[in-house]
Amino acid sequence: MKPITKEEFKNKIELNLRRQYGKSLEDAKKYEIYYAVSRAVMDEVTEKWYNTKKTYQKSGEKQAYYLSAEFLMGRYMGNNIINLGYQKVVKETLEELGFNLNDIEDAEMDKGLGNGGLGRLAACFLDSLATLGLPGHGYGLRYKYGMFEQKIEDGFQVEYPDNWTKNGTPWEIKRLDRSYEVKFGGRVEIHKDEIGKEYYKRVETENVIATAYDVPIIGYGNGTVNTLRLWEATSESGFSLKLFNEQRYEKASEKGVEAEDISRVLYPNDTERSGKWLRLKQQYFFTSASLQDIIRRYKSVYGNNFDKFASKIAIQLNDTHPVVAIPELMRIFLDYEKLSWDEAWSICTEVFAYTNHTILSEALEKWDITLIQPLLPRIYQIIEEINRRFILELREKYPNNYEKINKLSVIGDGKVKMAWLAIVGSHAVNGVARLHTEILKNEELKDWYELYPEKFQNKTNGITQRRWLLEANPKLSDYITSLIGDKWITNLEELKKLEKFEDDLEVRNNLMKIKKENKERLAKYILETTGIEVDTNSIFDVQVKRLHEYKRQLLNILHIMDLYNKLKENPLLDIESRTFIFAAKAAPGYRRAKSIIKLINSIAEVINNDESINGKIKVIFLENYRVSLAEIIFPAADISEQISTAGKEASGTGNMKFMVNGAMTVGTLDGANIEIVEEAGEENAFIFGLKANEVKKLVEYGKYNPFEEYHVVDGLNKVLEQLVDGTYDDNRTGMFKDLYNSLLYGVDGNRPDVYFVLKDFASYRDAQLKVTKAYRNKDKWSHMMLKNIANAGKFSSDRTIQEYADEIWNIKKIAVKNYID
Numbered sequence: 001m002k003p004i005t006k007e008e009f010k011n012k013i014e015l016n017l018r019r020q021y022g023k024s025l026e027d028a029k030k031y032e033i034y035y036a037v038s039r040a041v042m043d044e045v046t047e048k049w050y051n052t053k054k055t056y057q058k059s060g061e062k063q064a065y066y067l068s069a070e071f072l073m074g075r076y077m078g079n080n081i082i083n084l085g086y087q088k089v090v091k092e093t094l095e096e097l098g099f100n101l102n103d104i105e106d107a108e109m110d111k112g113l114g115n116g117g118l119g120r121l122a123a124c125f126l127d128s129l130a131t132l133g134l135p136g137h138g139y140g141l142r143y144k145y146g147m148f149e150q151k152i153e154d155g156f157q158v159e160y161p162d163n164w165t166k167n168g169t170p171w172e173i174k175r176l177d178r179s180y181e182v183k184f185g186g187r188v189e190i191h192k193d194e195i196g197k198e199y200y201k202r203v204e205t206e207n208v209i210a211t212a213y214d215v216p217i218i219g220y221g222n223g224t225v226n227t228l229r230l231w232e233a234t235s236e237s238g239f240s241l242k243l244f245n246e247q248r249y250e251k252a253s254e255k256g257v258e259a260e261d262i263s264r265v266l267y268p269n270d271t272e273r274s275g276k277w278l279r280l281k282q283q284y285f286f287t288s289a290s291l292q293d294i295i296r297r298y299k300s301v302y303g304n305n306f307d308k309f310a311s312k313i314a315i316q317l318n319d320t321h322p323v324v325a326i327p328e329l330m331r332i333f334l335d336y337e338k339l340s341w342d343e344a345w346s347i348c349t350e351v352f353a354y355t356n357h358t359i360l361s362e363a364l365e366k367w368d369i370t371l372i373q374p375l376l377p378r379i380y381q382i383i384e385e386i387n388r389r390f391i392l393e394l395r396e397k398y399p400n401n402y403e404k405i406n407k408l409s410v411i412g413d414g415k416v417k418m419a420w421l422a423i424v425g426s427h428a429v430n431g432v433a434r435l436h437t438e439i440l441k442n443e444e445l446k447d448w449y450e451l452y453p454e455k456f457q458n459k460t461n462g463i464t465q466r467r468w469l470l471e472a473n474p475k476l477s478d479y480i481t482s483l484i485g486d487k488w489i490t491n492l493e494e495l496k497k498l499e500k501f502e503d504d505l506e507v508r509n510n511l512m513k514i515k516k517e518n519k520e521r522l523a524k525y526i527l528e529t530t531g532i533e534v535d536t537n538s539i540f541d542v543q544v545k546r547l548h549e550y551k552r553q554l555l556n557i558l559h560i561m562d563l564y565n566k567l568k569e570n571p572l573l574d575i576e577s578r579t580f581i582f583a584a585k586a587a588p589g590y591r592r593a594k595s596i597i598k599l600i601n602s603i604a605e606v607i608n609n610d611e612s613i614n615g616k617i618k619v620i621f622l623e624n625y626r627v628s629l630a631e632i633i634f635p636a637a638d639i640s641e642q643i644s645t646a647g648k649e650a651s652g653t654g655n656m657k658f659m660v661n662g663a664m665t666v667g668t669l670d671g672a673n674i675e676i677v678e679e680a681g682e683e684n685a686f687i688f689g690l691k692a693n694e695v696k697k698l699v700e701y702g703k704y705n706p707f708e709e710y711h712v713v714d715g716l717n718k719v720l721e722q723l724v725d726g727t728y729d730d731n732r733t734g735m736f737k738d739l740y741n742s743l744l745y746g747v748d749g750n751r752p753d754v755y756f757v758l759k760d761f762a763s764y765r766d767a768q769l770k771v772t773k774a775y776r777n778k779d780k781w782s783h784m785m786l787k788n789i790a791n792a793g794k795f796s797s798d799r800t801i802q803e804y805a806d807e808i809w810n811i812k813k814i815a816v817k818n819y820i821d
């Protein structure tokens with residue numbers, strides 16, 4: 001296919017503007033231009049998409065499907081035109097028309113169909129699959145409202161709905177030809193077929209229609225366009241015309257509303273998994289539709305013979321959210337395709353693999369039988385049968401060890417344990433960083449590891465450099481390319497070649513210069529959104545991620561309070577200027593997380609308005625953290641705050657985005673930080689605090705007393721008392737008092753300082769002193785920066801995905817052929 005010319009492109013934009021809005025270029029609004037540009041590019045995409053689908057079909061090769069309740073995709077346009085190689089032509093065409101590409105991109109709403117790391121990982125994986133030319137696709141939910149929009153009002157988080165479709169959605173195609181029925185409730189009846197064989201049938205069910213919306217996932221420079229298929233829920237009957245005609249309007253649309261509820265809104269809980277009825281409905285809805293779709297596609301080639309199913313299809317379960325897919329596939333095989341239990345089960349366990357994302361106990365999904373049984377009666381029967389057979393296996397293996405058998409039982413205490421079901425029903429179980437996988441094997445899932453050692457694997461997370469370096473940081477990207485060529489875009493290990501410039505002062509000065517320019521870009525954004533001016537010569541010290549106690553934003557802000565106290569006591573204190581930057585959403589029901597947001601903002605208010613400190617420190621809280629904001633933040637960071645309680649952060653991926661953009665890690669030895677430091681060298685990071693095994697021991701001994709830190713660590717008692725003496729204002733909510741109590745006394749039956757904030761305080765402050773010292777030595781700093789960038793190669797999601805492809809899915813690269821004319 002010929003690449004599109006500027007002239008053709010211009011005509012297409014105009015055509016789309018006329019068609020969609022009846023407007024010409026002169027009177028079009030920004031988002032209208034965005035829409036028209038996107039549609040023009042989609043015209044080109046659809047041909048590549050068609051070729052990819054045909055190529056996959058004809059190849060007969062195995063396909064992988066990534067089932068995830070969350071895809072945090074961010075914006076599509078910028079990324080898509082880069083991956084297509086259209087950036088130059090789009091940019092120049094727009095310039096000739098008097099528009100700026102960046103401005104037009106800003107008109108696009110983020111696709112925030114995820115909470116944080118887990119959903120963003122899914123998005124990075126799709127990008128890597130397509131770029132590696134691998135036949136791998138996503139399946140998820142098309143939430144009408146994604147992650148809420150956060151505003152900060154009086155220092156408090158306030159949530160607003162995220163109506164991301166309101167200005168149109170040019171990057172998806174509604175597929176009326178791909179819709180399925182998903183059945184809830186009702187009863188199970190036993191029927192007999194022609195030859196007298198019994199089978200199960202669901203009757204008196206409530207049926208919901210799943211309709212597909214397809215999003216193209218465009219590989220970088222290779223013609224591959226894979227598919228992200230998201231399901232929307234609607235009612236079968238829409239609404240009752242009869243009731244409507246009887247003027248019973250609300251009743252008339254009730255069924256429709258109830259069905260549409262299923263894909264109405266993303267649950268905004270990052271880690272805590274409340275066992276809500278609607279959430280279970282969402283999970284079953286999207287997994288059932290996805291499996292029906294996968295089976296339809298398989299049968300169109302192989303008919304009713306399922307012998308090849310497991311060698312043609314791999315399904316990855318992203319956390320426990322889609323694990324109900326295991327009994328659902330069993331149901332379809334048993335009740336519909338009439339396979340025997342043993343045949344069906346053997347296929348299932350070969351097809352499924354499960355990724356564990358966390359060891360926080362509140363995150364492990366368990367469904368009450370009283371919920372799952374009435375909602376999914378046949379699925380519950382199948383889970384019971386899976387468990388019955390599993391227990392028989394255990395009895396043989398561990399005769400008379402009832403304690404162990406009880407512990408491993410998928411059903412217990414009136415609940416179905418989804419993680420257990422996932423392990424029993426999968427051939428591979430993986431953690432997301434080396435430490436995390438080791439903790440799973442030796443602690444959290446120890447019994448399971450003993451039972452199925454062959455199932456356990458590690459797949460350290462990664463991020464796509466196309467979005468997080470090439471798109472987010474064009475200046476650094478161009479500079480790297482000028483030094484080592486552009487192969488790093490598809491092989492991040494190439495960055496290692498930067499090491500030959502480690503003693504080249506000019507190169508290192510240029511890196512510093514680019515960092516400064518990116519800080520200016522962020523400073524401009526800060527000024528526009530908060531009205532606060534920040535000094536771009538100061539250290540940009542950044543902590544951006546979901547707000548959670550284990551991530552310890554509280555440790556960061558307590559340190560800032562202490563630094564401010566020191567500066568007040570001694571205005572001549574010799575410190576480097578710092579701009580502390582936070583961004584974080586808290587789950588709406590997570591009160592303590594919201595208290596920490598309020599605390600950060602109250603302290604920011606005081607510090608930013610205190611003229612006596614001459615602007616030496618500033619504290620910025622940027623509202624509504626999301627992918628498109630992250631893309632401005634990471635390139636501008638000097639310091640990456642990765643300060644979770646050791647053993648609690650499974651991997652982290654923000655840490656990787658910082659590294660590849662040349663920020664230094666201040667961190668604990670937790671999650672992927674360990675591997676980051678291993679690659680970059682410990683001398684090029686600022687490591688502090690308890691190690692995972694030390695945290696474990698402290699918990700086991702149960703002797704930790706935070707008052708020891710309170711009395712011994714200089715300045716700490718003052719900081720803590722300032723939480724309750726009125727120095728900072730929590731608008732009489734008692735929020736700061738609760739933080740104080742949780743640190744020193746323990747609240748709601750918890751031990752004090754569950755996350756060892758005070759225990760790590762002194763060590764953290766030491767690490768921050770080292771930061772100041774290092775930053776003053778520009779020679780040292782720029783060297784550290786270069787070392788971090790040069791050694792970030794391991795953290796490409798291309799590496800992660802290649803490992804999944806080789807070690808779990810067994811899929812191969814397929815070169816896309818041309819099937820048009």
Ligand SMILES: *Cc1c(COP(=O)(O)O)cnc(C)c1O
Binds near residue numbers: 117545626
């Ligand atoms: C990368 C990313 C995350 C994950 O950050 P962590 O620091 O790994 O928790 C969350 N949200 C957004 C928008 C991201 O881009």
